[in-house]
Amino acid sequence: MRTFEVHDAAVPEVRQRDEGLRLEGVTVRYGSTTALSGIDLSAPSGEVLAVLGPSGGGKSTLLRTVAGLEGSSRGSVRFGGQDLSGVPVHRRGFGMVFQDGQLFGHRDVAGNVEFGLRMRSVGRRERRREVARLLELVGLAGYQRRKVGELSGGQAQRVALARALAARPRLLLLDEPLSGLDRMLRERLAVDLAELLSDSATTAVVVTHDLDEAFTLADRVAVLSEGRVLQEERPRRLWTRPADEEVAGFLGCTTFLRGRIEDGIASCPLGSVPCPGEHAGEVLLGLRATGVRAHRSGTERNRGARGEVVRRSHRHDHVRLTVAVPELAGVDRLEAVVADTEVPEPGEEVALEIDPAGTALLGR
Ligand code: ADP
Ligand code: MG
Secondary structure (H helix, E strand, C coil): CCCCCCCCCHHHHHHHHHCCEEEEEEEEEECCEEEEEEEEEEECCCCEEEEECCCCCCHHHHHHHHHCCCCCCEEEEEECCEECCCCCHHHCCEEEECCCCCCCCCCEHHHHHHHHHHHCCCCHHHHHHHHHHHHHHCCCCCCCCCEHHHCCHHHHHHHHHHHHHHCCCCEEEEECCCCCCCHHHHHHHHHHHHHHHHHCCCCEEEEECCHHHHHHHCCEEEEEECCEEEEEECHHHHHHCCCCHHHHHHCCEEEEEEEEEECCEEEECCEEEECCCCCCEEEEEEEEHHHEEEEEECECCCCCEEEEEEEEEECCCCEEEEEECCCCCCCCEEEEEECCCCCCCCCCEEEEEECHHHEEEECC
16 A cells, blocks of 8 residues: 655654665675675764775675665665665665776766766756866866876775765765775875765765774764674764774774773773773773883883783884783783884883773773
C-alpha cells in the first residue's frame, strides 16, 4: 500500500531535511566475503562524517553503497528521511570524489568544472561566473584554460572537488581524496577542504585510512574494520576515550597499562593523567609513543619508572625509542619519545614519565 504525505506538513519537512544521511543495518556481501556487516551510521545535515579504517575494511564499499553503485545490499540507506532503495545513482543528487584519475583528460579545467553545471542546465554566462567562483574556492583562481594533464596532483584533486561541488550535491562522498598526495600538500589541502566544507555547510562522508585526514575534516569519526563499525564519536572524544584496544591501536596506542582512577586522576606506574569527571575505578590506559617521555638517567628528572634503551630511530621532529621495561608488570617494551638534544645510546638507562597529551583511557 502507498501512503502520501500531507503537503503542508512544514514541520516534518524541516525535520527530514535536517536528518541528513542515515544507514541502518547495511550489509554487503561479495560471494563469501562480507564487506559490510550491519552498519548503522549517520551524518546529520551540514556535518562531515569521517569513516576511518584499515585497507580492506569496507570503506569504499560503504561509499559505493551510499552512492547507489553497489548492486546488492541489505538494510536501508536514507537521506533527508527518504529511503534510497530503488533511487538510481544519478537521481540521488550526491557528488563523489575518488582518490585519483577522475578528471576528463580531453577537457581543460573549466570544462571539467562546468560539467556539473551543464548537468543542472545552467546558462553559459552563469556557468562562466560559477566556474570562476568554484575555482577561487578551491584556490585555483585563473586556472580555467589549463589542460588537465598539466596539473600537479594537488591541483587535479582541487579541480575534482570543484567539479563535484558544481553539481551542488546534497551529499559529498569523498574516497581517500588526499591519499595520493605527498605529506605537505595533503596537510594543507586537508585544512583547506575542512574550511571549504564548513563554509559551504556541505554534508559529507569522507572515508580514509589516514588519521590526519579524518581528524582534520570530521565532525564525527567512525572507525570501520572488517566491515563493522567499532566506534563512532566526536573526534576529540574518540582520540582520548577509544572503546577498546582495537580502536586504540588504530589510533596509535602501542602500549596498554592498567591503572586506577581516583578523584579525577588516572594513575599508573608511569605517572598520572588528569581526567576530571571520570568515575573512580580500574582503567586501562592506552599510550602512544608520544605519551611516554624518556629522560637520560642522571638528569634531575629521574623519578618514576626506568627502562633500558633497545633501539632508537630519528623522526623528522623527534627521536623515538624502544625501551625495555622489566619493572613494569605486563609490558616488556614500550615506545617513547625523547628530545633530540638528549638522545641516549642503546643500552643506556632512561627515566620514563607519562605525557597526558599522548594518552587515552579505554572503555570509558
Ligand atoms: P577499503 O576501501 O576499506 O579498502 P573495500 O570496501 O574496497 O575496503 O573492500 C572491503 C572488502 O570487500 C575487501 O575484503 C575486498 O577484498 C572486498 N571487495 C571489495 N570490492 C569487491 C568486489 N567488487 N568483488 C569482490 N570483493 C570485493
Ligand atoms: Mg577503498
